[in-house]
Amino acid sequence: MDEFPISNIVFIVIAILLVYGIFFLVKQQTSAIIERFGKFQSVRSSGLQLKIPLVDKVAGRINLKIQQLDVIVETKTKDDVFVRLKVSVQFQVMKDKVYDAFYKLENPQSQITSYVFDVVRAEVPKMILDNVFERKDDVANAVKSELNDAMQDYGYDIIKTLVTDIDPDEQVKTSMNRINASEREKVAAEFEAEAERIKIVAKARAEAESKRLQGQGIADQRREIARGLEESVDVLNNVGINSQEASALIVVTQHYDTLQSIGEETNTNLILLPNSPQAGSDMLNNMVASFTASNQIGEAMKKAEAEKKNKKEDN
Template sequence: MNIPSIVFLVLALFIFLSCFFTVKQQSAIIIERFGRFQSVRNSGLQLKIPIIDRIAGRVNLKIQQLDVVIETKTKDNVFVKIKVSVQFKVIQEKVYDAFYKLEYPHDQITAYVFDVVRAEVPKLILDDVFERKDDIAIAVKRELNEAMTTYGYDIINTLVTDIDPDIQVKNAMNRINAADREKTATEFEAESARIRIVAKAKAEAESKRLQGQGIADQRREIARGLVESVEVLNKVGINSQEASALIVVTQHYDTLQAIGADTNSNLILLPNTPQAANDMLNNMVVSFAASNQVGEAMKKHQIETKGKPSVVRKNRPESPENPDIIV
């Protein structure tokens, strides 16, 4: 076999193999014939005419995500950076539009996101931006769907994933939140203290009520015992007045005996009525006066008898064992 034949066979084999190509899953291939759109080929083994047909491009049919960071100003003049994540994919039935009508889809999506966010956020104050971020995401998705469907793109979802205000604003917000939490904690502590005070007051009231009831029961039993004691004494011929006096005296001495039985007691019993205290004071004054009179009499007697000799009685034997001396 000569060389031209070999070259021809190699060339024929190359042309034959170039007729076949494969398309990956979740992707599509655009086939052009002499520079004009011919067809869209989906996943699997495909066939094309060598030299005449060519692969113009590949289109990804998977869901893609584009993160867009926008800096804008809120209604209360606070600059914030908002990160919006857009999830989109090419509609399989509109691969032609996605490939030929739009050159840079990411730039197109970014422009629409900027437009919507900068139109919505300046209407809100900073706190509302955090609370209504879902409304911002819905507005972005609605605007993108209306614009990108024409170009063969389907917007799956839009998410506001980050809201980042200025660092000084964040510090101020943190201080406000800390103050609010401290206020709430103080209110709870005050309520807890109030509950404890109320519970303690109720417990004390109940304790006093029970204590009063116990004292009343005790006095009732004492009175019943006294009545029984008077009845017993009446049966033996002692009238009620004498019986009462006897019971009082008995209880008085029983009390003194109980107090005296305690060796560690430092109790001193004093009269506990104004009249008794007055009597005690008068008795003390009388005692002091009597003592002074006795002292003055003794001094006077000593002065009168000073210098006189002693007199020895002669009617008794004079002995050292039994002297009788008068001064």
């Protein structure tokens, strides 16, 4: 078998090197920078590209996708509270400024970080802690505006900036939690007090209504008792018993009715005094004497009033 000529092997190797040196691939959303003898030649977009071997070279590649950089900044608020802010910056290389992005800026992430620090430490010290939470969008917009003005000269477009986290000092967070808890307890206590007040008012109204009805019932009862007594006196008057004697008789009758009702109750501890056989007679005599004395006093008062009236008329 004849040996394969060395010249052919050399030719094949050179051909392979030429192929690899001439053709190169650029991925989607990527740009390649071509330099010729160390000098910028052109920007190549995605796809299969050609270059002159040993003359041109791929100096670098630029990512055209949207990228995100998270920057954590520690600063102090207007009310002297140290706080850490996490700022997320979304940026992208502008397709028509790939040259500027590659040659003008060595480290874009460091440049963006510096501007974020500068803006945040200029804006946050103007606000108290509560306003930092409420106006975090203002801080994000200020960062975006500053970065856009600075980074577009380097071929970078700032898509969006977000303040994604605000983390105060641990002691401050503990104090804020205590304040919030106290506020919630205060509101809860107010609701409980209002509920208790409503219960008390409702109970008082119910008791007042109960007392009113109770008083009305007692008044109706006494009215009926008085009507019954009046009818009893009228009946006794019709049989020749005067009002005083009728009243005494009714009282004595009520006395014995009470004794009878007490006797019917087996478990009662009530004792009515006096409670002797002559108690009814004594009560009747006392009542008659009282009525007589009352009539005498009444007649004397009428006589005195009449004499006083006559003296006035004579004068």
